[in-house]
Amino acid sequence: MGEFSVRTSAFTHGEAIQTKFTCEGDDVSPSLTVGDVPDDAESLAVVVDDPDAPTATFTHWLLWNLPPDTVEIHEDVPQTETVGTLDGAVQGTNDFGELGYRGPCPPEGDGAHEYRFTAVALDETLDLDPGAKRRDLDDAMGGAEIASARFTGTFER
Template sequence: MNKWWLGASLVLGLFGQAHAMTLTSKDMSEGNKLTSQLVFNSFGCQGENISPQLTWTEVPAGTKAFAVTAYDPDAPTGSGWWHWAVYNLPVAQTSLAQGAGSHADALPKGAIALKNDFGTTDFGGACPPEGHGVHRYEFTVWALPSALDLPKDASPALLGFMLRAQALGSAKLTAVYNR
């Protein structure tokens, strides 16, 4: 009898396993160097500062909203560097076009962009200190059970805390850049 339950549990576990959320982009790929399109155009960097196209799939059941963040954990600040922080993207929104973060009004209705560490609500491209080595740029989409109620002047760090506390799932795409 115990063997039957064990076998049934294994079979049900295989068939009932949920697919992991995925994040893809036409503008970058996992582990590869970012192009000049996605590089900041200030602070000594000379890129185009265009936010990447992003598409996410395998959304967890119960998702009611999304957030998208771009973060450099290698920035020499003691707390990394937030390049982009957008939340309350509508549940029907499963992609962002290239340039959607280049101006806050280009985002879908209802989405809220927070000030990044460059001090703007727009996407801020890669711009590590010269000679500091390779930096990782983590683009993450977060599936949420409801829209978040944050002050509009909240920091991306507060958003990150709330996302980690409430997310139903997430998917990350990490690219690199150095100068």
């Protein structure tokens, strides 16, 4: 078995994120591919954030309770509490105050920001209500994390 991974075919790790996936474009989530999930995982979570935001790390997407056998997270996940096409995975509230994915949208003229797409393998299914915020998800994942994987992209306006 290889190393737990998450990636996208939409852009290259560490390179610019296509406008389609940002506030300047269609603002839809890119497709993600998950690989080599640990055998003892009970669920997966995805967090997308911007550590370069002016005041504090800005959260763009919270998604959890994905089945451990998830291989593909399709493009343009709807902004709903639960996602039927992902076996009822649950979405939280991003720092825009909305449910689901909102893409990179740094302040104009602030230079390139790095966006982190992190997948987390958990040894349990989280008992967390839809719409939960980042702090609640972080607390719930607390001691349940088995492994994590990350890729990044950049965007500037």
